[in-house]
Amino acid sequence: MSPIDIVLCCVFSLTLPVGQVLFKRAALRHGSTSGPLAIRVLTNGDLVIACAWYCGTALFWFLILTRMPLVAAYPFAIAGSASVPLVSSVVFREKLSRDFAVGFGLMLLGLTLVVAPQVFR
Template sequence: MTLKDALLCAGFSLALPIGQTMFKAAALYNARLTGPLPLRLISNGPLIGAFAWYGLTALFWFYILTRVPLSLAYAFSIVGSGLVPLVAWLVFKEPLGWRFAAGYALMLLGFLVIMQGQARA
């Protein structure tokens, strides 16, 4: 894996929690809207932005997969998914416990094992 490929994968890892944060913000915004659900959905600017973000990140993922094997790129996406609860805690003050820390430490350990194996290959 080249440095460019690693940076692309890391960028995608950061894009995942951003998208989830956008969807949570859209859900909170939607709760303040009134009227029929279809009208609320089409008038929910944060939701439209979240869908646009996901469209862009899907294209970004597609580009990454033209350069990096899925088995390796996906390890980065797991790290990004693991960041979602941390961002939820920071932005929305959602509770986190020691189990999250332990689980994320295991995920990071697995990621390091994969990257170490890749470095030797």
């Protein structure tokens, strides 16, 4: 795994919580509007932005996978997904439990154990 591959994977892991925040904002906006479902969905600008973000994220993931094996890149996707609750606790003031903190720490340890041998070859 080259340094640029690591940077790409780290950037990708940051795109996942951003996308989830965009979807949560869309959901909050959706709940405060009225009218037929189709109209609320089609006129929800936050939802349109969230979908566009994930389309770009999927293309970015494709680019990453053209450069390296899935087994090397996927731990970064897991890290990005696992960081969603951290971001939601900051942005939306959602509560996190002590169990989450322990589990997140273990996940980071696991990520380090999986990625470190690839980085320091």
